[in-house]
Amino acid sequence: MEENNKSVGIVKTQFFQIEDNIELESGTLFGPIQVAYETYGQLNETKDNAILLLHALTGDAHAAGYHSEEDKKPGWWDDMVGPGKAFDTDKYFVIASNMLGGCSGTTGPCSINPQTGKPYGLSFPVITISDTVKVQRKLIEHLGVKKLIVAGGSMGGMQALEWAIEQNDLVNACIIIASTGRLTAQGIAFNAVGRNAILSDPYFNNGDYYDKELQPERGLAIARMVGHITYLCEDAMHKKFGRRFQDKDKPNFDFHIDFEVESYLEHQGRTFVDRFDANSYLYITKAVDYFDAAYKYGSLENAFKRTNAKFLIMSFTSDWLFPTAQSKELVQALTKEGKDVSFCEIESPCGHDAFLLEFETQTKIIKSFLAKERGLYEQSL
């Protein structure tokens, strides 16, 4: 744990159990579900100062702080969550939970199916963004929250959007960062390649690998490598690695790692398999592919008719996975419907990953958005 007086400090992941079945979008009834979550700050008496943070593809409930004094790395959005930070834990009760289908404490394909005593594997039902939001709602109700703000980057933005449209009775405000109303064909294609790599791994064994000595690590690593390229931007990648050789000054003339960028990708792939489950990668990318905010209502405009939340939408100049044009589609549809929407495109060389890195600019914008939202709220008291 680094010295940081703005940290939320030591936190503990908590668990909430949903005993009843939930009806999933596919029609399947599924339960029980355990939800891993963390909270930072205090819920006020009127129970309306909550912010729900929604994680991206490979995130988890550990958004901020440290799990122990020995922890070297804090939660994934630690720069944004804490006293005085963008999501100010002196003012707000901040909640983060691992998504349904994940592998970090919430029920997913690696969880034990109580009916068989074995991990679900591919018998786990295919889930959607809507399903995971339904599960989050159960958690929010369990915590006694009456009104909340939702916020997320990338797939987290999709969940925030789903919350604003489908769980509109609870949502005061919605912050969507580096996200989209739906994946384009190219986005689906990149996910499909990743899934193909996993499904083709000789140790995948139709998803039944948890008790095996060898696991589908190469397939998952390759999926991560493809994904990782799409999270960065070409320019910044070239500035960082260029064409430098790894630990030498000339080619190997073989098929081992030659260039620094290859070594970096290999490292990204290899470390990823230690913290993520191949089946979860399949389920979550599928949920991302399926998400389409406009689908059920025929258009984004129609979907947005359902919400009165205030929106803040942010994109990054160098994000080519969910480029600014996709954020603007959301902004335009909200504007057409006369909704309250603020939009900002942030100059950044960090590509899609900017939502995890560019915390200074994001903090200013989010603070100002929340102050306005809070001002209106305080006036109404």
Next chain:
Amino acid sequence: MEENNKSVGIVKTQFFQIEDNIELESGTLFGPIQVAYETYGQLNETKDNAILLLHALTGDAHAAGYHSEEDKKPGWWDDMVGPGKAFDTDKYFVIASNMLGGCSGTTGPCSINPQTGKPYGLSFPVITISDTVKVQRKLIEHLGVKKLIVAGGSMGGMQALEWAIEQNDLVNACIIIASTGRLTAQGIAFNAVGRNAILSDPYFNNGDYYDKELQPERGLAIARMVGHITYLCEDAMHKKFGRRFQDKDKPNFDFHIDFEVESYLEHQGRTFVDRFDANSYLYITKAVDYFDAAYKYGSLENAFKRTNAKFLIMSFTSDWLFPTAQSKELVQALTKEGKDVSFCEIESPCGHDAFLLEFETQTKIIKSFLAKERGLYEQSL
């Protein structure tokens, strides 16, 4: 064979044998080498009307015409090669050869090593763009060509560049389309993912799979899928496939193919393995990674000091693999050195693949470039 009075008609792949060893860039002496090639049109008496076409990553010697009356598809650049076409076979002697390390007739990892009587596999030496150009030079000399024009798209453009710089005594003009002086880190990263997919395939068997029942088809298919995404542009891809489901109107809720774009990618991968060798994919992508026109001379400018060829450089607006900026780097370096260079960025929605598709605009520009080059030549007679 389609009715096309501009076709070069029925052509036959020919073979040329290099018996002596060639010294490769890695220092390895390698031989013998068989070169598969095709020619269209006639070499003139002064033997200086030749155009050498250089193929891209997965191309071959069959650039134009049909191999038989029954052939459904002509060569890969048939739209550009023939009587009256961009590469006009009424005027020019057009040559195309399969590159060293390929799998379409020129010696490569799938060829029989005469010393063992078995396919080379990974005992084939790692080759470079410079090596394949050296082999092409042997072919050109064998054909008696005294002066030539070189032309290629993508990796073919790299070979053209190498010809102009390293085999400058023979090159009158150089046409480089949708190409680059060197891959960026992102380009290397995409190739590395493809190679990883092949190397991780359970049937790869360290490259020794030719006599096996099962081959590294999934790995090669995945490599092709990744590559294919980079050859298209997001916009056109989304216009073509959107988020349409394949043969149905709702999700499967399983891990089979859901979206049209997934089906398309799967098809691209599956058909590719019928015509390409996984080992060749490793060798050729490595050659592409290694290519750096500036490396040996410290800068592009210094490299271009060596050539007096006239250059035509073309790029496409929607090509994000080798974007216009990379063509402009070549143009600027040539201009700094006072070389004769024409440049055109062509408006196209076809992404990197545009060099294989946008034949009308390319034809106009190439015809005009060649007419100018020919005019100067004819004046000098």
